[in-house]
Amino acid sequence: MKQSLIEQLNEWHEKEKHQQIVDLLVAIPEEELDYEGVSLLARAYNNLGLYEEALDQLENIAEAGKEDYLWHYRVGFTLYHLKRYEEATQAFRRSDQLESGDQSTEYFLRRSIQKVEKQKREELRLAKKRASLEHGSAEEKVPLSDMSLTDFWDDSEYSRKSYQSDPPTDELIISIEKELGYKLPSSYIQLMRQQNGGVPKYTNFPTEEPTSWAEDHIAISGILGIGREKSYSLCGDLGSPFMIEEWGYPDIGVVICDCPSAGHDVVMLDYRACGRDGEPEVVHVDQEDDYEITFLADNFEEFIRGLVSDEEYDTSEEDKKRDLDKVAYSKFSPLLEELCSPVTEVEQIEHKIRSICTQIVEEKGHFSFHADPLSYVMYDVQLWLYTKSYQDTSRDQYVAAYQNIIAFGGEFSQGGYAPSFVTDWLDHRIKEGRIIQKHGILRLTDSFAEEIIKQLKEA
Structure with missing residues (x-):
């Protein structure tokens, strides 16, 4: 391919004009499209979320790409998003062997390994559940028979307006089940006969694995009722079919609870093991983490009984004190130390960073960056430091490296972060013209x- 065409494609890539890249490259006769062209076409397909199409293109140049670390990286990236984690792990390992030290490769290799382990645990659990169902049915008992529901619901105007409907009739239940394509659990129906949807007083559920919400629990905003009229009812305008069809949640069952993230995670009834007429498990599905599924409870009644008060996790004062000590005294990550070392423009740069982070903890009560002004200052500072030491840094490279500066930086770290806050900040600064992308490289303006x-x- 001509260098001028490659430069044009890279410019479109920087401006996220991925469909234009596809349209141009697919118009070129296949026999005239070289290795570079096919590789850039696959990259564009990946950026459009068309992973099968990307994989087809990469497989077409597999022989030529077998010693190219970037080809293996792109294959791994594609397989990762197709949830073929074992194959993705192999691809990222090979990419790392050919070009060690690439932070994006190291990040996705680590994540792929974690996903493989979780996927195996999930498959084993589902297999055991299916086997237990094949070898006999569970003992029948009256659902929620020994559980007092008189103090279960939070009686608020918001709950009545957004969730609560009249008790469901048998005809309505049959109609909703037919529309959803799943038999609803008897314990759920029993709860809805007592109050049809609403906000429970206890809204937290403990987990054994971390999610985007917290390390050890998830939170719900409310439980969807049986009906269509209320927005937060099973077949309402923000109900289960909407979340699956419009938000892309996996078609494994029924969205039963919404969460405080306003759509970015939900709780679902999972029918994969029991079939459409069986007793579903309850799982958390995390859109922020590529629709990651985390097991919560063996059935809906167990989930209801397991809900706890948010006071169980209210450690705000202790967290604030701990995080103030952390930002004041804990050791910087190796990468942050490396980035601070050559700085001459600011005296005592380490102290200045600790000072800004202390303000953040004082303001929020904990050490985390979101979309507020002080967080934006720290996003800016980190990119400024990084691009001083690594001048030829692309967007993808920086997003992958970001977590190793502070987010997961060891002692001086937040222990996690939401990637969308970082990319939203970066998009905002680029739109403002304060950060410039040129030939795939990020650069801060002098001003x-x-x-x-x-x-x-x-x-």
């Missing part, structure tokens, strides 16, 4: 760099 230096000096 923006001066602004960051001034903020650090004043910290």
Whole structure:
């Protein structure tokens, strides 16, 4: 391919004009499209979320790409998003062997290994559940028979307006089950006969694995009722079919609870092991983590009984004190130390970073970056530091490296982060013109760099 065409494609890539890249490259006769062209076409398909199409293109150049670390990386990236984690792990391992030290490769290799382990645990659990169902039915008992429901619901105007409907009739239950294509659990129906949808007083459920919400629990906003009229009812305008069809949640059952993230995670009844007429498990599905499924309870009644008060996890004062000590005294990550070492524009750069992070903890009560002004300052500072040391940094490289600066930086770290906050900040700064992408490389304007230096000096 001509260098001028490659530059044009890279410029479109920077501006996220991925469909234009596809349209141009697929118009070129197949016999005239070289290795570079096919590789860039696969990249564009990946960026459009068309992973099967990307994989087809990459397989077409497999022989030529077997010693190219970037080809293996793109294959791994594609397989990762197709949830073929074992194959993705192999591809990222080979990419790392050919070009060690690439932070994006290391990140996805680590994540792929974690996903493989979780996938195996999930498959084993489902297999055991199916086997137990084949070898006999569970003992029949009256659902929620020994559970007092008089103090279960939170009686609020919001709950009545958004969730609560009249008790469901038998005809309505049959109609909703037919529309959903699943038999609803008897314990859920029993609860809905007592109150048809609403916000429970206890809204937290403990987990053994971390999610985007917390390390050890998830939270729900409410339980969807049986009906169509209320937005937060099973077949309402924000109900189960909407979340599956419009938000892309997996078609494994029924969305039963919404969560405080406003659609970015939900609780579902999972019918994969029991079939459409069986007793479903309850799982958490995390859209922020590529619709990651985390097991919660063996059935709906167990889930209801397991809900606990948010006071169980209210450690705000202890968390604030711990995080103030952390940002004041804990050791920087190796990468953050490396990035601070050559800085001459700001005296005592480490102290300035700790000062800004202390303000963040004082303001929020904990050490985390979101979409507020102080968080944006720290996003800016981290990119300024990183691009001083690594001048030829692409967007993908930085997003992958970001977690190793502070987010998962060891002692001086937040222990996690939401990637969308980082990419939203980056998009915002690019739109403002403070950060420029040129030939795939991120660069801060001189005036923006001066602004960051001034903020650090004043910290």
